[in-house]
Amino acid sequence: MLWEFKTFIMRGNVLDLAVGVLIGAAFGKIIASLTDDVIMPLITLMTGGGVDFSSKYIVLSGGAKVTSGMSLVAAKVAGANVLGWGSFITATINFLILAFVIFMIVRAANRVSPPTAAGPSQVDLLAEIRDELRKK
16 A cells, blocks of 8 residues: 555656645745735725725624724624625735736746647547458
């Protein structure tokens, strides 16, 4: 069983997947930092300086202890059931940036790598098998 596990782990696609997951996690942190530390402050500045999306929420229930001006985290700690729409906007921007960057990377890789030659279609293969069977 140990040998089979070693064989499984040492296959190229498993190692490639592991490397991809690790690089993706690190890349996700970079994109999150770009959004939280660069893009969202610029959006806040462009909207007049008073909009911080990460602290925008709507109290759905249990908001007796929540005062205006509380952060999202403080409102959750106070026991309020909140709809954190600002965090959702931030996460959506993170996703769009990450998706665009990955699109650009794949697009560049497709331009650099030579196109793979397409093999024969299933119809061609079946016709070839049929012809071989007729010969026999």
